[in-house]
Amino acid sequence: MEFSELIRTGRAQAELLRGPEAPPLRGTLCVTSHHLLLSPGTEASPDLWLLLLRSVDSIEKRVAGDSGTITLRCKDLRVLQLDIEGVEATLDIARSIEALSSLESVITSFPFFYRPKGLRLGDAWHFHPPERYYQRVARETNAWRLSEVNEDFSLCPSYPRALIVPHSVDDQALARSAGFRQGGRFPVLSYHHARNGTALLRSSQPLTGPQKRRCAEDEELLRAVLVGARPGARGFIIDTRSAQAAKQARMTGGGTEAKAAYPGWKRLHRPLERGRPLQESFVRLVEACGDLEQSMDRWLSRLEGCRWLAHVKEALSTACLAAQGMEREGACILVHGAEGTDSTLLVTSLAQLILDPLSRTMDGFQELVEREWIQAGHPFQLRCAHSAFSHARPKHEAPTFLLFLDCVWQLGRQFPLSLEFGEGLLLALFEHAYASPFGSFLCNSEKERGLCEVRTRTHSLWSGLNQPKEQRKLRNPLYALNPLAIWPSVEPQSLRLWQGLFLRWTRPPEPSETAWEKVWQIVTDSEKTEGSA
């Protein structure tokens, strides 16, 4: 496909308004295959302004007289306004942006063309293979093994090639269990809690169906988990749907584990919002945050009406439940909802942050995102196709990953010293999940990434972020290793709107950034003097 067919006009004179804080920019506007460029064209300010077209969420055009206005609402929640000379030019540019920003083909997307200086292809792609996490588990226990039963993705298209499973369960049994689970997502190890040998597992729902089918191998697998942990160990299955919804799922072939079939396991239902309602909550919140006209007497009830903070609370408390089950009750935990690719991952990844100090380091957190979200098959391409501004009818969009980032931000706010990374990293992950020059968040699964050769033909986000020049923005200068579990308070009084994200473009960011810079200065200055002394 030729991009040039989609570019209806090369260039136009325009003025760009970037919100209340930044001064307007004037210059020549230019649409390329992947970017919108504005070159000021004066010697005084030679800097080029650049916008990845992929990050445009919605576009609105208006013409009046002999000029036009284009409003771009971006996936990172920024709102930009372009005043363009010439009606024709305005319409052409708008159409070009519309066409180019909504291309669905992965292999023509920008990451396949992005070749930044200083980075080599394939550099960071081997940072976080499942094998690496397995090595850590193997040092802690021999109850688990690495299985390559999914080598060719035939068992489960959304799982990675290698998975960590109970040592005593062979590949054949895994295959049977996979046949009994939606999308083949049989129970696998998500996190081994070395302190007391308990395990956190995840899967999709069992396909019990209206006939209440059972699967001996699936039952055996979960029995083996308990035996491997400790003789007499108990387990809890946390179903992220309501009991009602889980029961209803039987009519469409799904369901939940029958009590009698899984001795030692007890089922708990903790309904978490997902899919369309979650997306709508996100859209309502962004709308409320952007509505500067509205009388502010009603802000708090409007914020409450968006329900976003309620979702944060539910996600965090369910993660606390899982973590507490392991840490305090010494129980193994299996988490699943229906597909096991959304709220399931939300709970397992947050539970690890609560329990595991390693996952709170810069490296550990990147590994967690890579392992529990990207490789675990969260369908980023479907979920993050559009952000909160799109007029298109949402199909598969849902801000599950953003909800995860928000929960992590709440943890960081309540435990300001315990996370090695700061808000900067969370903001970067949000931006890159929705539109990125890097390949990490492309596609929906490892299988698809393999087919598109993402790993060999694009750069990994982690190599981009781990460049020294980025560190000051991303790291928490106050970090001090905290070996304990961090139990967040989930009372509504303890949770806050993530202003740094949702009000990022409507507030002056300067004070908090100054503070951040200030802390860095103190820390690095003192290190410098340490060094020179």
Added chain:
Amino acid sequence: MVGVSSMASASAPKCNSHTSENEPVKSTSQDGVNCDLNETVPRLPGETLITDKEVIYICPFNGPIKGRVYITNYRLYLRSLETDSTLIFDVPLGVISRIEKMGGATSRGENSYGLDITCKDMRNLRFALKQEGHSRRDMFEILTRYAFPLAHSLPLFAFLNEEKFNVDGWMVYNPVEEYRRQGLPNHQWRITFINKCYELCETYPALLVVPYRASDDDLRRVAAFRSRNRIPVLSWIHPENKMVIVRCSQPLVGMSGKRNKDDEKYLDVIRETNRQLSKLTIYDARPSVNAVANKATGGGYESDDAYHNAELFFLDIHNIHVMRESLKKVKDIVYPNVEESHWLSSLESTHWLEHIKLVLTGAIQVADKVSSGKSSVLVHCSDGWDRTAQLTSLAMLMLDSFYRSIEGFEILVQKEWISFGHKFASRIGHGDKNHADADRSPIFLQFVDCVWQMSKQFPTAFEFNERFLITILDHLYSCRFGTFLLNCESAREKQKVTERTVSLWSLINSNKEKFKNPFYTKEINRVLYPVASMRHLELWVNYYIRWNPRIKQQQPNAVEQRYMELLALRDDYIKRLEELQLANSSKVSSASTSPSSPSQMMPHVQTHF
């Protein structure tokens, strides 16, 4: 699963200490703490134990706990007698606003007979006592006597306190020095001692700054036309453009629309201190309906026809009664149980943050007018000692970075609140048993809340930390220090407060490190405009909900410790840098131009520290 329902709070200690201020324990131990057998009850010099009694403390979070309560002439101290609980709390009696008996001699049911104590700092204490032997009557009477000493002709504890500090907080504020810092007197403004004996205005300080061109006789005539004689006087002057903030009370216009030539002339004289100015801006803090309603009781506001050269705006801030009810509603939703299901809309229905927003918005307008050089500003409400104090002090905090240092803030409070007659005694009710008095109102708390909101939005702008603000609020009620006692300077002078009591600033300034913000960056000319939108205001959870162990911010000690480390690092850094600079200046001629040379770093560092 056991404990699942409470798992979110699982990290909180079973009972957290209710101690509001632990420091005195340490400071007195050096002087030799008095010990009762094996029990150590902290005691300040001058503090005496009155009684102790076994009680059941009905903890709203963890249920009944057996304990022993000690009552001194300063505090109520409770120690748990149960082995699995470390509960201790330490409540200054001044914090108590009301003591009620619950249950009667014939009450049945466990723990239904006892005392219910309402505190001024957003909590209640409940004790159950044995029904036999008048045990409750004794405790009730002793508590009433010492919590409300004024009703029993006893002195407030501040007059008995014999604490010694190595810094004298009473020396912090010297009005002449403060005005000199502002560049006063100058050609336009003079210092007058007309109120030396508080004859012009009983509730004003002895020393006032007024326009040079207004004679003392003019002032006397203006006083007759201002509510309680609180004439317009200078609070702050801009160092460059010389615009001023002037404060006063409402004019006595009344129903008939009285005018007073002297008052009109006086305001014009104020305007003319800036020659180029065509209008003086008057901010009336009240909602316009209230200002109009005040005419019925002889008050009112400056009308356009009478004051040609002034422009008046209403700032819509409600009166003390509205604020009191609003805070009451906040308490209802946070103590003892926090409202869970509709937290944000419940919070909204208290209107507390909305009031905060209006106060901040008003102060921003005052600060902006002055700083932009558009106009001088006159601020008043009805009597000019509540909303007016909030507006002038907050505007000054925005305009003048000096007030954002620890001592500067103390001076600000001492000047705009204490010396200008904010009626602390009436608003707080120190030692007074009349808890329902209509004069009570959390106006000063609301001001401190506004300061906290600003410190959240500008994390590097203030030298002090959150603990500083909370300590001030704790001692607003405690009656341990003389700082907030009585209603005005004349009353304080009569009672010789500065001679007979200790200043709160003595405690704070002799222990400054504890109250410092490690991220403080001194900036001389920066005007702070906080965002006063509801989106950016928060409930001050660490103050209003601090008694709830489930809401407690996590690891406060660790954070504080890390901050202290940072402070130490910073000081160390500055010291080393000075050494480097010294070493460097000895070889001045060889000063290199490489960017990493210390001589190049110095100016940079100086602006930042």
